Amino acid sequence: MTTHPVLSGGDVAPAPLTHEQLRELYALMSAVRRLDTAAVAWQRQGIIPGYAPELGQEAAQVGSGYAVDRTRDFVFPTYREMGVAKAMGLDMVGYMSTHKATWHGGMYNPLESRFAPIQAVVAGSVLHAVGWAHGQTLGGHTDSGVAVTYFGDGASSQGDVHEAMNFAAVMKAPVVFFVQNNGWAISVPTERQVAGGSVAARAAGYGIPSLQVDGNDVVAVYQATQSALAHCRSGNGPVVIEAMTYRRGPHSTADDPGRYRTLEEERLAAGEDPLERFKQRLLAEGVADEAFFAEAQRAAEEEAEAIRTGIEELGPRPGAEMFSMVFQEPTPDLQSQATAWREESEHV
Template identity: 85%
Template sequence: MTSNSVLAAVDDDAAPLTHQQLRELYTLMAAVRHLDTAAVAWQRQGIIPGYAPQLGQEAAQVGSGYAVDRRRDFVFPTYREMGVARAMKLDMVGYMSTHKATWHGGMYNPVEARFAPIQAVVAGSVLHAVGWAHGQSLSGKPAGERGVALTYFGDGASSQGDVHEAMNFAAVMKAPVVFFIQNNGWAISVPTERQVAGGSVAARAAGYGIPALRIDGNDVVAVHEATRSALAHCRAGNGPVVIEAMTYRRGPHSTADDPGRYRTLDEERLDAGEDPLERFKQRLLDDGVADEAFFAEAERLAREEEEAVRSGIEDLGPRPGAEMFSLVFQEPTPALQSQHAAWREESEHA
């Protein structure tokens, strides 16, 4: 872990991860790996129309999501945070309903889940996170009782103007928000070095006076510790933190992408480094935290979950068409009411 500025010395009142927690982290990573690779297959089979894979980013997502306090914090995802959702115990069928095109944002209660609706607008969730975090500052709660917003985006999204506005506002207002960048090496087909000046997103934080951590995003324990420290820093009233987790996107940007058009398989193998799942497995074996029987059971549970989620997705039926009008505004506008009436009349005669 490296940093371009130091986090305030705060007590995050959390002990080191226990052996049971380390095994739980691996179980989560295994479940995420299976669901992710299965989702790509489901798209190819026509079960879902599209999906954004996260192969190779399991440690960054599970490690950070596992650190969230689901009683008070709030996560603002993009369209690629399935691993975070799983670590936060969301219903995976409800989460995948967006990829089934059955429901926009996910069929789950964001307030109860502490996980905002899935965001497809690049960097759009970053502004929402800062707004929610600023609301915590205005809530009147003591600093230590406030929730922290954790917002995710990629190295490509970091070049959006929304990110500049969000970081500047958060820094000025000392909003309790953690900006978590998954630098997976690619902004779709463009490598990081061709679209991030200086090569580091974390380095930009200094311009806003925000402390930043640049970490090994393929080390799940390091990710968890960094996220936990950042959340504690924000919760203590010290303002925002930037975390840049260095990882690698081992597959396509989405199921509509062909990475073979901009990188070779040899380049992919060389640049990807060690698989985060295999790396963590070896660590647990070396430290005597788990044995082969544990890993076999984790594999079995992951396969069972994969099949259960697939069945749930296939059972999802279409939503009532009227919802495209009823869920737009709290108070429908005359134009929307007119459109609704025209749609209803056409539907009745179809």
């Protein structure tokens, strides 16, 4: 499925992944799978009010996030990029706090994490990636940082995605447009969302090279992302990657996929589980053994438990932050509203 347009990223092809890196990728995917399924359970248990699962997208998210250079690149996520966050080593309690309804953008530090605040507006941050990326090129920087912007097949319908691709191409901004085509935008399937059937195909209209990659093959995703990053870094402008994957779960914990697709359809369309598929490959290639997988599973469970404890301990933020976080230089009106709130509530 992976297509290979001409991407120029310097003379050196990316080095193949070492066995240790392959095992690390699996461990990350395993941790993401565990945290994802745990988060759905936490919602059912009343620990968090809602969650947007990424079940089935572990390879697309971990493979791409693992390729990001955290010393210079910057990632612009949506609300369904937990796997990218995990692969980039984010503070996962800080990340999951958005689903705990602690703070919209999450409690992690976006500048230190190289991971923008969680974005609830579909396609909202795609243009931010273009601006950030253009900023890297001002003053003639070479070997620059690259912006990686995530969005889905549903978001590809938004006009901002068109504007972003056009701006990035005109300005030769180093942006990787990473589309996870997971088959569904809540209840609407790709064929009723994406005219022509492929977001990657649209890139040609902007003169942007694109890759359509098997989004359930973590190594293929990693390599595609690596070559796209190298292409961008060398001053060649943006790249579109469309990772073909499948949203195995509901859109969110409030969704009911039974209203728009049957279990049989899900089973047929989902194909092979990316986690199981990678496991079989590592076993077949002798990269990892059963003991490794058991340990990965144990570590994933332990980590999910620690994150649950972490978010349960978070507690609500002080109400005063509603006011203090709005501006760098608060207005007198807002300060008087804050004063009134403090005096008229029991939060003195």
